[in-house]
Amino acid sequence: MTEQRTDDTRKGVRRTVARTLVALAGMFVFAFALVPLYDVFCQVTGLNGKTSNQAEALVHEDADEGRMVTMQFITRGSPGLPWALEAHTRQVRVHPGQSSEVEFTFENLGDEISVARAVPSVTPSEASLHLRKLACFCFQNQRLAPGERFEAPLVFQLTRDLPDDIQTVTLVYTLYRQDAAPSPGSGKQVQGGDA
Amino acid sequence: MASHLPPRPTAQQNQADAGGMAVDEHHHYGPRGLKRWLLTTNHKEIGTLYLIFSLTMFFIGGIFAMVVRAELFQPGLQLVEPEFFNQMTTMHGLIMVFGAVMPAFVGLANWMVPLQIGAPDMALPRLNNFSFWLLPVAFALLLSTLVMPGGAPNFGWTFYAPLSTTYAPPSTTFFIFSLHLAGISSILGAINIIATILNLRAPGMRMMDMPLFVWTWLITAFLLIAVMPVLAGVITMMLLDINFGTSFFNAAGGGDPVLFQHLFWFFGHPEVYIMILPAFGIVSVIIPTFARKRLFGYASMVYATASIAILSFLVWAHHMFVVGLPLVAELFFMYSTMLIAVPTGVKVFNWITTLFRGSLTFEPPMLFALAFVVLFTIGGFSGLMLAISPADFQYHDTYFVVAHFHYVLVPGAVFAIMAAVYYWLPKWTGHYPHTRLSQWHFWLSVIGVNLTFFPMHFAGLAGMPRRIPDYALQFADFNMVTSIGAFIFGASQLLFVVVVVLCVRGGEKAPAKAWDGAEDLEWTVPSPAPLHTFETPPHFEPHRH
């Protein structure tokens, strides 16, 4: 191999390596950048069924008397948290534009003080942009002593621009522990049932 | 069977021509024994290390699969606890993907890429040594989780969060660390392969003169560079969620488990092509050799490979049709997935057209390559069925998916690796593999593979979920056939080891050009290839494509 070629080759190799390293770093950063991008994307499109985590103002509009939408409430517990969450009404029929109130009851069935939060999710996800919560227990953590019961209202409005093909909106609340989160690493907890 | 093979090129005939290329081996004064292997920077020795490592992992992962199949032989729980069953399916998948298939291809690249492009070694020999030795460390760590409290990872090779974060066994941190090491190893390997191919080709060899194995590996290496960092990112996020209280994937803290799936499959789908593109290259090299014709459509093969690689970034959500994607996304991912079948079809067409009117002979590498074409195509078809998103609502997470990906991976990727081993063993060892035994290995493997995976289609269509230790009675017959097939396939791989060991130790001597129709540069150096080849770049004459 001539000296010339060795030199050229070495330079070429160094350039290739430098470029691939830059690409690698770029892709690693890109992977992390996808997280906020995904969140923004979902916020704009409502695609992951998340709702705003602060109270929103009522949109003043006349209720669309000609249209009825079924609003369903589902509540779920989570393993390692001895709480019950119940909606007083499982299902209400509302006119788009109108605001309604539904009561929920939290109860701590365990023998320790614990802190948890009900995290909402909307199906179909397209409805999440049109569901406004004027008041909700889901904006903050709840702290319950053993045996304590706690009633809290959800005040919501489905705005009139809810797409026409949506007849039923399901709002699911899942309770998640917020103090001593179930320690990762006790694989057994998977077996725990839903509340 | 054996008697129908044509006479082989005689030993004297080519060895003499090739003599000029040979370099005196005795100037290698490096360390000996264990240290020699630990410190080697020679691409051939490192290639051998990779291949031995991969074979070892193939058997370890294979034993786990045998445990799974033994438990599923009959309905009911007989042999293992469900918790352990889950660890077996998970470890089987992880080891086969990251420990067996990927390192085997890297090993083949190490051995053959420099020889096929006329380079003296890989561009970065010391890095090469490092990337290999990361692997035994990574997998020793991964295997050690089996004896840790709480057991090994049990959440499937796709490690969906929060199963792999909030609800995972304590060993998950070790799993993440070992995957990081394996990932770094792949990345370094990819850098090395790209640097070698782009800079060290023999004078006169243009990109479009490179053998297809080199081409497919170059494209695979780019895929690795693009997606391994994403995998590293995902498992880093898991690590943060588990140990530092972040909530990337934890809904309780405002995170989103579906985000995990998007990130994982953004890596995961290109990853499945990482495991198949080099196989395409191998088959595209072997078929023309034993058809004694040029490859039909060389350029279209290159473009098809590149388009598959690019498209593979646009289809990831076909693994997520049931997570609740909006309609437009279901449609987009359905059509983009089906689009991949077009370049894949081009490849199958080119292989078949190469065979058409060729002077075919059926040496062991050719047997495996032909089985690849047929059986991989079956896997491609079941993939197309899964791509139909409304149908996938039914098929998802059933044994139909298991049947699909095993058809593309076992008689696909694994058969291609075996074809490559049979094809290049004469170059590596200087001996032909024992014909009769190789044929036995081939036929037992083909029968075993089909007995194992074909009934899975039916079990899946009938609704049997994947990743379960027990099942409803109506699936009993399919599962028994599958288990019997799996035992046949597993046992016949011992024969493969016998063939390789026999071939290393002796056998019919192979000349430099071991196969009649073989044309690439590696066949101009003596067999076995001396430790150092192409120290002076060979004269390359572009003629074929």
Ligand code: HEM
């Ligand atoms: C024509 C080409 C292909 C098409 C259309 C296709 C399509 C699909 C689809 C739609 C799924 C998701 C099924 C589900 O989970 O419900 C899937 C799964 C899978 N495919 Fe393919 N595929 C193709 C080729 C390949 C190849 C070449 C490989 C690898 C060598 C591969 C490996 C896999 C794997 C590993 C999975 C399952 C992953 C898991 O959930 O564990 N596929 N394929």
Ligand SMILES: [Cu+2]
């Ligand atoms: Cu895929």
